[in-house]
Amino acid sequence: MRYAGKKLISVLATLLIVSFLVFLAFAVIPGDAAVSKLGTQATPERIAALRAEMGLDRPFFVRYGNWLLSALKGDFGKSYSYGESVSALIGQKLPITLALSVLSFLIMIVCAIPLGIYTAKHEGGALDRIIMVVNQVVMAVPPFFSGIMITYVFGLLLKWFQPGSFVSYTVNLGRFLHYLLFPAVAIALPKIAMTVKLLRSSLIQEAKKDYVRTAYSKGNRTNGVLYRHVLKNAMIPVITFLAMTFTDMIAGSVIMEQVFSVAGIGRLLISSISSRDYPVVEAVIVLLALIVVLVNLAADVLCRALDPRIRH
Numbered sequence: 001m002r003y004a005g006k007k008l009i010s011v012l013a014t015l016l017i018v019s020f021l022v023f024l025a026f027a028v029i030p031g032d033a034a035v036s037k038l039g040t041q042a043t044p045e046r047i048a049a050l051r052a053e054m055g056l057d058r059p060f061f062v063r064y065g066n067w068l069l070s071a072l073k074g075d076f077g078k079s080y081s082y083g084e085s086v087s088a089l090i091g092q093k094l095p096i097t098l099a100l101s102v103l104s105f106l107i108m109i110v111c112a113i114p115l116g117i118y119t120a121k122h123e124g125g126a127l128d129r130i131i132m133v134v135n136q137v138v139m140a141v142p143p144f145f146s147g148i149m150i151t152y153v154f155g156l157l158l159k160w161f162q163p164g165s166f167v168s169y170t171v172n173l174g175r176f177l178h179y180l181l182f183p184a185v186a187i188a189l190p191k192i193a194m195t196v197k198l199l200r201s202s203l204i205q206e207a208k209k210d211y212v213r214t215a216y217s218k219g220n221r222t223n224g225v226l227y228r229h230v231l232k233n234a235m236i237p238v239i240t241f242l243a244m245t246f247t248d249m250i251a252g253s254v255i256m257e258q259v260f261s262v263a264g265i266g267r268l269l270i271s272s273i274s275s276r277d278y279p280v281v282e283a284v285i286v287l288l289a290l291i292v293v294l295v296n297l298a299a300d301v302l303c304r305a306l307d308p309r310i311r312h
Contacts, residue, residue, distance in 0.1 A: 076283035097264035116199030147186035147259040243299030
């Protein structure tokens with residue numbers, strides 16, 4: 001309970017700091033939401049009236065306090081650009097970005113874990129060396145370039161999907177998942193390479209410890225020692241890395257949504273930043289911060305469950 005209490009306080013403090021910094025950033029950077037909405041030819045009287053309507057004429061701490069109280073109730077205000085509830089906008093876009101991130105993560109896990117185990121078991125072999133070389137190449141390629149190449153090869157040449165023809169999950173779930181598969185692969189590729197390298201190194205290092213030699217001396221088989229003992233301990237640093245990777249995939253989705261014309265949180269965030277739609281931007285960034293904190297919290301809990309030494 002004490003551990004859970006500390007983590008809860010840490011989560012709340014992190015979100016409070018992030019929300020304050022985001023609010024402060026939009027208060028000090030050049031630009032005005034009222035001018036952006038009305039255009040540069042608007043009269044000073046109209047700009048002043050719109051600023052008062054938006055509440056932008058109030059002191060900074062008053063605006064932040066009002067926003068924070070409303071946010072605690074789940075009300076993030078109304079979008080300046082779309083004229084509808086920010087919560088409703090995010091509710092439409094968030095499932096798309098989460099689906100893309102989760103699909104990328106599953107592809108990474110399915111590919112990276114078996115490859116990491118195989119390369120560790122066959123360290124120094126011909127296939128191990130080939131996989132390591134491919135790993136280095138994949139890690140060096142930026143995800144957006146992979147996305148462009150996947151679009152060209154699988155979209156334009158092979159016609160496996162039609163670039164730009166994104167279909168929402170509310171229209172057709174099958175076509176939605178089919179379309180997301182290609183940006184998900186582009187996001188997952190460098191993460192697969194990094195996870196394979198980390199898991200391989202962790203397994204090799206763990207296999208050299210005394211308890212492994214003791215297990216072999218008792219007549220245990222290689223696979224038994226690997227899967228019952230070595231893999232469990234070797235996964236501790238990998239789980240922490242996977243948590244950071246998942247949050248990075250959410251951030252990577254913002255860019256990949258532009259490449260593949262996916263109408264998720266990323267496109268909403270970028271369009272809102274360009275139009276000075278502060279309520280949307282603030283809500284999206286705080287929401288992404290919440291996801292990051294919760295994923296890292298889940299990784300901490302899982303590591304404590306796998307390794308009792310962490311609890312002490």
